[in-house]
Amino acid sequence: MQTTPKGLRLHIGLYGRRNVGKSSLLNAVTGQEVAIVSDVAGTTTDPVEKAMELLPIGPVLFIDTAGVDDVGALGQKRIEKTRHAIKRTDVAVLVAEGESWGDFEEELLQSFDTAAVTAIVVFNKVDRSTPARERVVALRENGRQVVEMVASERRGVAEFKQALLNVVPESFLEPPPIVGDLVSPGEMVVLVVPIDLEAPKGRLILPQVQTMRDILDSDAYCAVLKESELQSCLDNLRRPPALLVTDSQAFLEVGRDTPQEVPMTSFSILFARFKGDLPTFAEGAAAIDRLQVGDRVLVAEACTHHPVGGDIGREKIPAWLNQHVGGELVFDVVSGQDFPDDVTPYKLVVHCGSCTFNRRQLLSRIVQCCQAGVPVTNYGVAIAFSLGMLERALGPFPDALARLEG
Ligand code: SF4
Structure with a gap:
């Protein structure tokens, strides 16, 4: 299984008082039971991390800062840890409950701004208490994404993902490889490119060229051929190709000629994933x-x-x-x-x-x-x-x- 290095994941920091539902938010968004928050006072001062694939964004790392609103020596320690967490946060999610918004939340927003970290505000548990309208308007006027959720019921998940998508830095929205993760160096890919009346004169179309380039970047290689030459190509190969990619037009014919054990897809499918x-x-x-x-x-x-x-x-x-x-x-x-x-x-x-x-x-x-x-x-x-x-x-x-x- 291919894993994304931690450094390439979008780091999403979850901030907020204890018991505002950060853990439920994470479970709702990921669709998994991820118990990463200890709500038992004093059990940990370290943020807990969880790496996962968050569709449609891609690989992310959630950093849960535990409750940072408590006072006393341990509270101070947590606050310091939180500051450290902000430094490695790409997008901050401030989870709050409507009624309890106060200086604590305002100060956190200030800390995000100082560190130039984009923040999304999530008002959770809106079935119990809704945020004041003026507050929501003021936050939005300041350019904040504001989402209202009932995380325990998975309400507002799509709005949350949309808010995330709106603020994700461009570099994290890099598309996945076209074929680079499907073939290993030294492996061969067969590309079937029909040359009919619809094919542009004297050239190949961009998705075909991009696929070839990605194969070369992966230190693999390819044979490019029309569907009429596929059988002879497969017969002459000493080992089956690692992958076969065909134009959708030739799908049926190519499907018939390609042994089941050869992984096969189309340029359109590759680009549906890419885009x-x-x-x-x-x-x-x-x-x-x-x-x-x-x-x-x-x-x-x-x-x-x-x-x-x-x-x-x-x-x-x-x-x-x-x-x-x-x-x-x-x-x-x-x-x-x-x-x-x-x-x-x-x-x-x-x-x-x-x-x-x-x-x-x-x-x-x-x-x-x-x-x-x-x-x-x-x-x-x-x-x-x-x-x-x-x-x-x-x-x-x-x-x-x-x-x-x-
Ligand atoms: S695939 Fe979409 S964007 Fe591309 S040429 Fe066709 S309509 Fe335009």
């Missing part, structure tokens, strides 16, 4: 089977022009989805920066490959859909699903495969 959140897209694709005649589907294109395969989102995917449900679905298409604030009328959102968006933009939309409980997938994942190839194409990505299979 977005592949497990969420896989789960979204599974929702296609639940669509019913008359349901609304939103097709979102990230740019207003569509230079590559212009009819995928407006014609091919709608035609296939209609055929799949055995009747007419209602399609809305949005493009560029247009994206509805309310996606709840939709039973599915199908997003384009987002080559013109940065990762944060697409992840924000994904979080918005998850928050609204609306499945979201993308063109490449939907196409693989429509061809009955998604399960196989997710073979190299067990976490996404698990979400497809529910």
Whole structure:
């Protein structure tokens, strides 16, 4: 299993008085029971750390500072430890309860500002006490992200992730490798690139070139061929390739010719992961089977022009989805920066490959859909699903495969 070095994880510091629900917040956000907080006074002065994968952000390290509001010698020690924790915090999360906001919270915010650490304010347990509206407005006017939650019931988790996404420094939103984590140095990848009428004249398209570059950066190597040459290539290799990547158009043919033991995926799937959140897209694709005649589907294109395969989102995917449900679905298409604030009328959102968006933009939309409980997938994942190839194409990505299979 590949692990992310601690230094490359986004360090999220949890701050706040004891018993405001920092532990519940962590459990709610991670969906795991992570008991990292000792609420027994005097048991520890050291912040506790927990490394994990927080989708859709990526690898993070939560630092829990325990309660820092207590007085006395031990309290002083904790305060010092907290100051140290701030120094290695990328994003601070100040957890508070509406009623108990006071100098303690204001001073912590001040400490974050002094250390130039971005802070999110979470008012937890809002089912019991809500923060004063003027306070929320004032915090927001000061540019703070403010989230209201009932962490013990997992209410507000999506809003919390969105707030996190809004403030995560750009360097932490670096996409995962395209194939670098799937192949080892010295291994071979076969790339299947159909050259048909749709292929641009005299060149390869950017995702193909980027994949090759990533293979070279990984000290691996590749064979680039058309689907008609695949069989002969596989026959001539002394050992099977570590990975085979095909253009979606040739999926069926390539799937037939490639032995099951060779891990196989598509360029579109690689880029769905690179740009977005592949497990969420896989789960979204599974929702296609639940669509019913008359349901609304939103097709979102990230740019207003569509230079590559212009009819995928407006014609091919709608035609296939209609055929799949055995009747007419209602399609809305949005493009560029247009994206509805309310996606709840939709039973599915199908997003384009987002080559013109940065990762944060697409992840924000994904979080918005998850928050609204609306499945979201993308063109490449939907196409693989429509061809009955998604399960196989997710073979190299067990976490996404698990979400497809529910
Ligand atoms: S994948 Fe999206 S962003 Fe890229 S060309 Fe097509 S519509 Fe535009």
